[in-house]
């Protein structure tokens with residue numbers, strides 16, 4: 001399994017992660033759950049109407065944190081908007097519960113993938129492990 005696959009698997013198994021953005025000099029954080037690995041890119045999903053989307057548009061630098069089985073993972077990087085319809089369809093197929101809230105042509109559903117990502121796996125017992133993708 002390569003680095004990005006390990007990161008996606010950890011986040012999927014953790015189920016919930018916390019996505020931090022910045023708004024001016026104020027950090028903002030909220031729970032997220034969407035994750036998709038497609039064509040070598042790690043995607044998350046949000047709605048363009050949300051403040052989180054507006055914060056990312058103004059400053060694409062984000063960090064997420066997920067926790068599972070005594071280990072935590074942080075992924076820092078920039079998010080890039082991808083308006084491809086097939087990516088939206090793939091997200092809805094991977095997480096069908098989203099279908100009640102989003103559809104590929106609703107003008108709201110937004111797919112974002114990580115660029116220049118630094119992912120760090122940490123625990124209380126082992127040295128941190130850093131991977132990049």
Ligand SMILES: Cc1cc2nc3c(=O)[nH]c(=O)nc-3n(C[C@H](O)[C@H](O)[C@H](O)COP(=O)(O)O)c2cc1C
Nearest residue numbers: 016028030031032033034045046047050051052053
């Ligand atoms: C467990 C959980 C998972 C969530 N996953 C997502 C997600 O993947 N994408 C999303 O846009 N909102 C998700 N939400 C909702 C956001 O946390 C919520 O809309 C939040 O208010 C967005 O941040 P904002 O208010 O700064 O825009 C999730 C909420 C919960 C409780």
